[in-house]
Amino acid sequence: MPLSKPKSTISDVARVAGVSKKTVSRVLNRSPHVGEQTRQRVLAAMAELNYLPSPQARGLASRRSFQIGLVYDNPDPLYIDTVQRGLLAVCAPAGYDLVVHPCRYGAEDLVDDVRGFIDRSRVDGVVILPPLSELQHLAEALREAGHRYVRLASASIDDPRHIVVSDERAGVARVAEYLVGLGHRRIGFISGPKRFLSARERREGFEAGLQRHGLRLAEEWVVEGEYDFDSGKRAALELLRRPERPTAIFASNDDMAAGTIHAAAELGLRVPQDLSVAGFDDSKLASVLLPPLTTVRRPVKEMASLAARKLIETFTGGAEPPQSGLTIVKPEVVIRASTAAPPAA
Numbered sequence: 001m002p003l004s005k006p007k008s009t010i011s012d013v014a015r016v017a018g019v020s021k022k023t024v025s026r027v028l029n030r031s032p033h034v035g036e037q038t039r040q041r042v043l044a045a046m047a048e049l050n051y052l053p054s055p056q057a058r059g060l061a062s063r064r065s066f067q068i069g070l071v072y073d074n075p076d077p078l079y080i081d082t083v084q085r086g087l088l089a090v091c092a093p094a095g096y097d098l099v100v101h102p103c104r105y106g107a108e109d110l111v112d113d114v115r116g117f118i119d120r121s122r123v124d125g126v127v128i129l130p131p132l133s134e135l136q137h138l139a140e141a142l143r144e145a146g147h148r149y150v151r152l153a154s155a156s157i158d159d160p161r162h163i164v165v166s167d168e169r170a171g172v173a174r175v176a177e178y179l180v181g182l183g184h185r186r187i188g189f190i191s192g193p194k195r196f197l198s199a200r201e202r203r204e205g206f207e208a209g210l211q212r213h214g215l216r217l218a219e220e221w222v223v224e225g226e227y228d229f230d231s232g233k234r235a236a237l238e239l240l241r242r243p244e245r246p247t248a249i250f251a252s253n254d255d256m257a258a259g260t261i262h263a264a265a266e267l268g269l270r271v272p273q274d275l276s277v278a279g280f281d282d283s284k285l286a287s288v289l290l291p292p293l294t295t296v297r298r299p300v301k302e303m304a305s306l307a308a309r310k311l312i313e314t315f316t317g318g319a320e321p322p323q324s325g326l327t328i329v330k331p332e333v334v335i336r337a338s339t340a341a342p343p344a345a
Contacts, residue, residue, distance in 0.1 A: 008049035017045035067097045068311060069123035071114055073105040073132050075228070076255065078284045079300065083129060086304025094312050099123055105131050111141045118147050125149055125311045127304065134197040148314050150307040154198040160326035161314065164307045168198060168280075169205035171296040171331030172250075175278050176209025178294075178333055179248050183341045184276065185215065188239040188246035189222045190232055190256050202252045202280060221246060225256045232256025236263035240275070247342035248276035254283045257293055261338070272340035282334050291337035298331045 014021045019042060026034045027042040034042075045051070068091055074080060084098065091098055101117045103110055110132075118126060125148030132138060133151035139158060142149050151158055154168040179187055189206055192199030207217045220242075223235035232251050236259060239246055251257035257279030261271050269275050271291055279286060282297035306327050 008051040010051075012049055013042065013045045013051050016049060017042045064124045064315060065122040066095055067099050067121060067123045068308065069118060069121060069126035070098060070100045070129070071103060071117070071126050071132060072100070072129040073103045074129060076283070079281070082283075082300045083127075083304045086301035087127060087308045089301075090305045090308035090312065096124075096308075096312065101126075103132060105135075110135070111138055114138060115141065115145060115147070118142075118145075124315055127152070127307045127311060130154065130198055131196045148311060150311045152303050152307055154201040156326060156328075157197070161310070163327070164303050164310065165326070165328045166298050166303060167328055167330055168296075168298065169201045169208065171298070171333070172202045172205030172252075172280065173209035173212075174333050175250060175280075175294075175296050176206045177212060178335070179250065179276065179278065179339065180210065180213045180215065182248075182276065182339065184246075184248040185342075186244065186246045186248070187217075187221065188236075188249040189217055190225045190235040190239075190249060190251040190260065191222060192225060192227050192252045192256075194224060196227075199252060206250060225252070225259075227253050227255060229255045229259040229262075232259025233263045234259075236260035237266070240264065240267055240269065246275070248278070248339070250278045250280075252280050254279040254281045254286045254293060254295055257295065257338075258285060258289055261289060261291075261293075271338050274343055276339040276342070278339055280331075286334070286336070289338070294336045294339040295334055296331045297334045299329050303329055 010021050010024050014024050017024065019038060023034060023038065024042055027039050068087065070084065070087060072080060087098055099121050103113055107113060128149055128151045130153060133153045139149065139151065149162060151163045153163055154166055156163060156165050189203065191203050194200065210217055221239065223238050225231035225235045232255060235256065236249060239249060240263060249260050251260050257277055260277050264271050264275050271277050277293065279293050279295040282295045286293040286295045310327065
């Protein structure tokens, strides 16, 4: 039986490429501090020798695990799936694996839970999703422990190196102006939980959009929800059973907007002929509802990719990586069949 050919080593690659082992290691770890010609020479040597670096050796050489953590508390599987796709679009080509860790927003041991996850998994850094990303004490604890992190949030609440911002205030202002432009004046508002920064940002954006047209959001037209279908339906029923019901309702996320459409059907109201409904997120749900939902598209996948890139560049990009500046994405209004002009008086 013929002897198997011994595997090539990093020393073999260095010898064939005419470089040091340190240079080969830099190429393996995608360091920007290697010239393109040298990089191509090393890659050619790897191909010639059929060299396959082991993940363990790669991690030991760089003192990194080449794993990124995703920390979240969000019950929406479609949202989490979109985030993971955005992260993996950047992580996979860069040679990083993704490790997910669900948490409970209100847990007393939240900080210990997240830090324990980082220590056990040896992830090189974490991406934190809202509403966890809104917790300043969590970010401060990670920073004090020397853990790298990037937050997705609805406002600039951290050093630019640690955050990707969705300008939700501006996006919601635009949908408010759109509803006013259709002719609506009695507009109900279903907010998210007041304890969440995103809920406050979206309400302030909606109020700003109305104010540009000389209107105000009356408190009696506001009902608080919990960012889920059931609370959206309950809030919509409360608004629609009032003696003077709204002709349009903006719900602060698509799940609550779906609940609003169901509430309207339960009361015999047609959408959009009797009631216009708009939401926020442009989740997969928005396009499959009947009628399809007008909503504010938050580019979640793009935000996740930006966060992964920002995080990885803190490992490889030197003192001032390209993504270190403030990163803001702009949500946009997507108009579908759930909104129309108000019914004639």
